[in-house]
Amino acid sequence: MQLYPRLVGARARELVKGHREGSIAEVHAAGLALFESFVRADAIAGVGIEYTETGGARARHDTLAEVREALLSIATEHGYAPEGESKQLSTDEARVIDALWAVCLHERMQISRDEAGRAGVWAFLGCVLLPGLVRWRFARTGIPPANRFTGSLQRNTFYRLWWRAELLRDPEHVEPYWLLSALGEDEQVQFVERPSLAGCRALVLPAARLFIELVRPRDDIGNQMKVMRELTKRMLRLLGIVAFELLTPLQCTAMARGLIDDTLEGMNIAETADPLAELSRPAWMSKLFSTMGLTTLAQVAELNMKAAAQAKGVGRLRLRQLGPVVESARHLLTERASASPQPSTAVEAVVPAEKSGVDRADALRFSSRCASAPAPCARGRRPRRLAGCASRRRGSAAQSKDPAGTETFAPATTDVEPERVESARFSGAEAELLAKWAHLELMDYAALREHSKGAERRLVRQVFGEYDRFFESLAAWRARER
Amino acid sequence: MSIDTPPYRMANDGRLVGDPWRRRGGAGESGGILEALADWDPSEDLVFARTVQFDAAGVREDTGLPTGWPLKLGVVWRSADARSRGAGNVVLVEGDRVDEELHVSIQGTQLSSSVELITLVTLGMPIDKAPIRAWRAGSILWQDAQSIDLSGGSRFPMQSIPFSGWAWPAGAIWRLEWDASELDVAVLGSLCVYLNQDHPLHAALVGRANEPQAHAIRAAMYHDIARQLIRGALDSDEFQADRKYPARSIGRTIQGLINSAFRGVGLEHLRQEMRQSPEVFEARLQDRLRLFEGVG
Secondary structure, three states, X not given: OEEOOEEOHHHHHHHHHHHHHOOHHHHHHHHHHHHHHXXXXXXXXOEOEEOOOOOOXXXXXXXXXXXXXXXXXXXXXXXXXXXXXXXXXXXHHXXXXXXXXXXXXXXXXXXXXXXXXXXXXXXXXXXHHOHHHHHHHOHHHOOXXXXXXXXXXXOOHHHHHHHHHHHHOOOOOOOOOHHHHHOOHHHHHHHHOOHHHHXXXXXXXXXXXXXHHHHOOOOOOOOHHHHHHHHHHHHHHHHOOEOHHHOOHHHHHHHHHHHHHHHHHHOOOOXXXXXXXXXXXXXXXXXXXXXXXXXXXXXHHHHHHHHHHHOOHHHHHHHHHHHHHXXXXXXXXXXXXXXXXXXXXXXXXXXXXXXXXXXXXXXXXXXXXXXXXXXXXXXXXXXXXXXXXXXXXXXXXXXXXXXXXXXXXXXXXXXXXXXXXXXXOOOHHHHHHHHHHHHHHHOXXXXXXXXXXXXXXXXXXXXXXXXXXXXXXXXXXXXHHO | OOOOOOOOOOOOHHHEEEOOOEEOOOOOOOOOOOOEOOOOOOOOOEEEEEEEEEEHHHHHHHHOOOOOOOEEEEEEEEEOOOOEEEEEEEEEEOOOEEEEEEEEEEOHHHOOOEEEEEEEEEEOOOOOOOOOOOOOOOEEEEEEEEEEEOOOOOOOOEEEEOHHHHOOXXXXXXXXXXXXXXXXXXXXXXXXXXXXXXXXXXXHHHOOOOOHHHHHHHHHHHHHHHHHHHHHHHHOOOOOOOOOOOOOEHHHHHHHHHHHHXXXXXXXXXXXXXXXXXXXXXXXXXXXXXXXXXXX
């Protein structure tokens, strides 16, 4: 880690007076003179420079020069003219510059968070190393406020960029800094400048990814910034009662997805423009698997095929990929019904006691179909079509909500053999595994890589990391079962 | 924490007991409660551990969860100044009682002036909604926190420099550097007391001399720092008594100063007095901050 020269605040404020009054070229020249003076003597006459005593090695002068040159080079490519007339930046161009500078600072400076929290470091960059860039970056709005140069920890031009890169860096992604260009200026502020939220990367990263995936493409949401503000309010409320760091990445993604859905619902915006995308919700699938038996699985498979026939592009792919999970789950239940007809308490685990008797009876009835008629359910066979379930989507008669708002599934009209049924139910742990699997299948990397673009593609890559871990869990569980 | 009281039942305090946190493999390794690491350096990673006895059945009973419902026992760390958080080991608990060693390893580059170690019991998997019962996976059912100071113990960051070399008034003995408009930022890194090493009384400020004169000079400096912070905050409309500033931030530090000096007095009352009767306010500051107490 490197320790950077720190400019004392009072001296920074004095330097800024001159920087604010000069033209861009004059400020550039003044900065260069200050920096050269610093390089010659490791000090600037009359200017207070200090270093943190411990925590790394002092940055060499050539390192400082490299950082300076790298940022200047980006600026020059976008119209900065140190000795002539610089091009004025539009709002969009300023955003692009910010993202490029943020990455450059983060990759080159090599500083700890402790050092990056020291105001003097950023005052040195703003007042000595690169004052011309500050003057240029904010020239569009007139003369930049003093705190864009000085060690203001919220407004310093370079401080805020370094911290954005640090907090929004997505290590799972092929382009780890993608969020800096995908999120707008105000959206980044919402995530990064709220102290209690900023540090919770376990929640912030999936929320940011999903915001880009689900909200950004929505033309029907005019004020997306309002959605972001409402979303971050909900995130802050949950931060006090949920330990996101103890959840798996998949659980955090599901939680972030739930928060976005709740936000949209709270703002009376339809949850999604693509109802088919609902099938990829892990929480929804977990509920599905844990409350249903084979008959309901057949319903889902049927629904799937119907929806897939209507869907286009990636939506179609997603739906088709749920097929193997449904088939495997079917196979699992069939094997179990044949192999272990003994009654067990598995149903207790998936149908909570406080739920209505009707639900539990339905669950038994659903499972009974599996136990009593394994042959039609064998792997590879097309699921039987059940009355009244052919083309229903989420929210239709195939499911309803109980008074607590929990989704349940409508009963099927079949005969019951309860004794054989119970052993054919999924346990809670199995259901969770199946839900994960289903989610992963939907996001299957190899298939989607060829067909997806942009945010979808990034999400797929991020989820792919979970794939191997899931199959390890599944293998371990199956070994125990045997 | 943005919500202090969760909308569900928490477990009783005694459901988890254990040893205090200890540092592994460092000079701070000891059997007592670990409150500070004076010798820590950001290039050094930290490992902490503690052993706990956890009454999982009791937690389920307190919080209305079914017998055997999975819980998670784990540790989360936070460093507010560095805006970083992370987790140590996590144990899924399905039995009734557990003895477990919790441990956490933290990269030094992720830390700043303090770290908080939070032992947590959370809901292991989601459950159906029921009145005043936690239902989300990860919902916190029990917690305790231990804060460890990494700042080296200084009350305020201080640095000795020659004021003449920086074109500061050469006869001044100290100077407080801070920005009253930035109350959310950490004290360490954004506030500094500069001591003039050219001043003949400099040695009295930095040394450990116990002479009455040295004592009086230090008392005057601490009073002046507190006075400048309080006056600066009262002058700023951004400072609010009930706002939740981050731990170890300038805002939180000043709230603490004002609460201890003027307990029960409203902020607006203080602002009014400072503006309308500055001489009375100054005298009150001397009184409440106990200027020169114990000197002479």
